[in-house]
Structure formats: C-alpha cells, structure tokens
Amino acid sequence: MSGSITTEDFIFVVGIIEIFEQWLQDFFENIRDIIKNSIIMSDFRKLIDAPCEETLLNREYQSEKEIIGHEIVFDHVWFKYPGEKKYVIKDMSLKIDAGEKVALVGLNGAGKSTFVELLLGTLIPDKGKILLDGIDIQSISRNEYIHKFTVVFQNIFVMAASIAENISGVPLGNEDNEKLDKVLSDSMLIKKINDFPNGRKTELTDKLSDDGVVMSGGQMQRLALARAMYRRGDIIVLDEPTSALDPLAEEKLYHSYEKDTNGRSGIFISHRLISTKFCDRILFLKDGKIEESGSHEELMRCKGEYYKLFCLQADKYKKAGEV
Numbered sequence: 001m002s003g004s005i006t007t008e009d010f011i012f013v014v015g016i017i018e019i020f021e022q023w024l025q026d027f028f029e030n031i032r033d034i035i036k037n038s039i040i041m042s043d044f045r046k047l048i049d050a051p052c053e054e055t056l057l058n059r060e061y062q063s064e065k066e067i068i069g070h071e072i073v074f075d076h077v078w079f080k081y082p083g084e085k086k087y088v089i090k091d092m093s094l095k096i097d098a099g100e101k102v103a104l105v106g107l108n109g110a111g112k113s114t115f116v117e118l119l120l121g122t123l124i125p126d127k128g129k130i131l132l133d134g135i136d137i138q139s140i141s142r143n144e145y146i147h148k149f150t151v152v153f154q155n156i157f158v159m160a161a162s163i164a165e166n167i168s169g170v171p172l173g174n175e176d177n178e179k180l181d182k183v184l185s186d187s188m189l190i191k192k193i194n195d196f197p198n199g200r201k202t203e204l205t206d207k208l209s210d211d212g213v214v215m216s217g218g219q220m221q222r223l224a225l226a227r228a229m230y231r232r233g234d235i236i237v238l239d240e241p242t243s244a245l246d247p248l249a250e251e252k253l254y255h256s257y258e259k260d261t262n263g264r265s266g267i268f269i270s271h272r273l274i275s276t277k278f279c280d281r282i283l284f285l286k287d288g289k290i291e292e293s294g295s296h297e298e299l300m301r302c303k304g305e306y307y308k309l310f311c312l313q314a315d316k317y318k319k320a321g322e323v
Contacts, residue, residue, distance in 0.1 A: 047122065048142075069099030069265045070133055070148065070235055072119065077128035079118060088114045089125075090288040098133075101266040103276035105306070106285035112269045113154075115285070116239050119267070121145060150233030152241040156220045160207040163193055164200040167227045172201065179230060187226035187253065192219065218245050225253060236266040250275045273310045282306065 005013075072095070079089040088111050096102050104112045117123040118130060121137055130137050137145055158166050167183065168175035180200065184190040196202040196213065203209035215223065221241050228236065245253070250272060270276055277296040284292040284299065284306045292299055292306050299306040 069097075069263055071098045071131075072096040072235070072265065073129075073131040073134075074118075075129045075131060077118065077125045077130060079114060079123060079125050087126075088288050089118065092128075092288070092290060094283065094290060094293075096265060096267070099263050099265055100281065101268065101279045103279040103282045104267065104269045104285060105271070105273055105276060105282060105309075106291075107309075108271075110285040111288040112285055113239055114288075116151075116237055116267070116269065119237070120149060120151065148234045149237060150228045150231045150235070151237040152224045152228045152239065154240045156224045156241070158204045158215075158220065158223065160203065160205045160209075160212070162198075162201050162203055163196075163223070166204055166223065167230050169227070169231070176230075183226040183229040186229055187222045188249070189219065189222045189226055218249075221245060222253070232264075234264055236264055237269075238267070239269045240271060273306070273313055 074092050074094050077089055077092045078087055080087040092115075104115060106112055114123065118125060121142065124138070132140065132145070132148075162172050164175050164180060165172050167180060181190065184193060184200075193200055193202070198211070203212035205214060206212040222245075224241055225238075228238075250270070251274065266279075268276055268279060276282055280295070281293060282296060282299055283290050284304075286305060292302065292304050294302070300310065
C-alpha cells in the first residue's frame with residue numbers, strides 16, 4: 001500500500017513464506033512420527049526379546065505337543081493399564097475346557113479385547129494367574145505359547161504380495177492348493193478371486209504392482225479369516241473380525257469356523273449376539289467382570305442383561321431388514 005514493494009513481489013514473498021511454513025510443518029510431523037514409531041518398535045522389541053525361564057514345568061509342557069484342544073484358566077485375574085486407577089479386568093475367574101467354544105459378548109469397554117491380550121500374553125496381569133493346561137503361561141516359552149494360537153483381530157493388515165502368499169504365509173508355489181481352495185470357499189472369497197485375471201496369484205495393494213488390487217473392508221476381513229483357517233492353530237481367537245459384514249454373512253462364516261475347528265478351543269468376540277449362538281457357552285462381560293454365563297438358551301431363559309441386549313439387537317436388525 002505504501003508503494004515500497006510491488007504487488008508481484010508481495011505475492012512472491014507470501015508464496016515463499018507459505019511454502020516454508022508447509023515445509024516446516026511437514027518436518028515436525030515427520031519428527032513426531034519418527035518418535036512415535038520408535039516408541040512402538042521399542043515396545044515390540046521388548047515383547048519379542050522378553051526373557052522366559054526354561055523351567056522344569058516348561059520342558060514338561062513342551063513334551064505334550066500332541067494336544068489339540070487346551071484348557072484355559074483365569075485364576076482371580078486383575079488388570080489395569082499403566083497410569084490408570086480403574087481396573088479393566090476385576091477378579092476374573094473362569095475355566096474354558098479343552099475343545100470348548102466360548103463367546104465373549106458385552107458393550108464397548110466391557111474388557112473383551114483386554115481379555116484377549118491377557119490370554120495372548122501381550123499384557124501381564126497385575127494380580128492372579130492365567131493357566132494353560134494347568135501351567136502358568138508366564139513359565140511357558142513365548143514362541144511355544146504363541147504358536148498354539150490363531151488370532152484374527154479387528155484391524156486387518158495385508159502384505160504387498162499375492163493372495164496365495166497372504167493366506168498361506170509361504171512363498172508362491174509352496175502353498176497347499178487343496179487347503180487353499182477350501183479356506184477360500186469357506187470364507188466366501190473363491191468366486192471373487194477367480195474373477196481376477198491372475199486368480200490367487202493376484203497381488204494385493206498397488207504398492208509394488210500396477211496390477212495389484214485393493215480389497216474392500218469386508219473382503220479384507222474374509223481374507224483374514226481364510227488366513228486363520230489355513231493356519232489352524234490349537235486355539236482359535238476371533239476378536240470382532242467381521243464388523244464390516246452383514247449379520248447373515250457373519251453368522252455363516254462363524255458356522256464355517258465351527259466346522260473347521262473341530263476339537264480345537266475357540267474364543268469368539270462379537271458385538272452381534274445373533275452370531276454367537278452356536279458357541280457351547282456365552283460369557284456376558286460388564287465392567288471387567290463376568291456378569292452372566294451359560295448357553296444362548298439358558299441366558300435367554302434368565303432374561304438378564306444378555307436377554308435384553310439380544311432382543312434389542314434382534315429388533316433393530318428386523319427393522320433394518322437384515323434378518
């Protein structure tokens with residue numbers, strides 16, 4: 001306005017300042033991401049490198065590798081997250097028999113996912129013990145223990161590799177084609193994958209291949225379930241892996257799992273109660289405690305918290321035309 005700088009110079013200087021500001025913002029965001037990822041990787045390394053004493057119990061346990069179903073016991077387990085005053089799991093005691101299929105249900109924040117992390121050993125109880133076949137899991141070799149589980153979490157990740165490699169976990173050409181066909185059929189993915197020009201050799205994601213495909217949320221969840229079916233660990237854990245599917249598709253997939261996991265212990269977590277009726281026992285969690293326990297029919301007859309939530313969800317799905 002004073003004429004000491006031309007309009008063109010003013011616009012140029014403002015543009016330079018804006019570019020520098022954006023560069024500076026990106027720089028600090030990258031520094032923040034490096035620090036955050038460093039903390040994550042540090043925690044991961046601590047978990048992987050955590051020492052485990054090779055006790056007599058451990059060696060005795062490792063000798064019994066022919067067991068398929070495993071007995072799981074929570075013995076007065078308490079847990080709260082670091083820095084928190086409130087316990088997420090409160091004096092939880094339960095026994096899951098070998099080969100039993102158990103559903104964990106309840107509202108958000110009831111402690112379902114924390115239960116799974118405690119079971120897997122990624123979290124350690126503040127009080128109490130978790131036993132596998134009568135042995136404290138803290139005395140079992142980490143690799144030996146984790147190898148017994150097949151787990152599907154809510155967040156699904158895939159590798160920039162072929163569909164066959166993502167499911168089987170082995171280099172392309174080394175997979176068991178008969179088993180692969182079965183799990184693709186059971187997870188209701190076979191038709192979709194056969195429609196791809198390269199079939200099961202199709203690359204997932206477009207990170208490393210221009211011909212790669214990006215699957216939808218529901219297809220990703222089906223893929224993760226197919227991966228778990230292929231893996232077939234002794235203990236199957238599904239932590240709400242079908243949230244992107246409609247109730248009927250979810251129920252059908254769970255029934256496929258029921259047939260495929262014959263003799264294996266199973267823990268199924270779902271916010272849709274209609275999908276867990278096939279389980280031997282249902283545990284209704286509330287505020288970190290087991291509020292109700294029994295089969296679907298037993299809990300419906302009791303007309304407690306489970307009954308109320310089931311009726312509420314069933315009415316909602318009927319109105320939406322989903323069931």
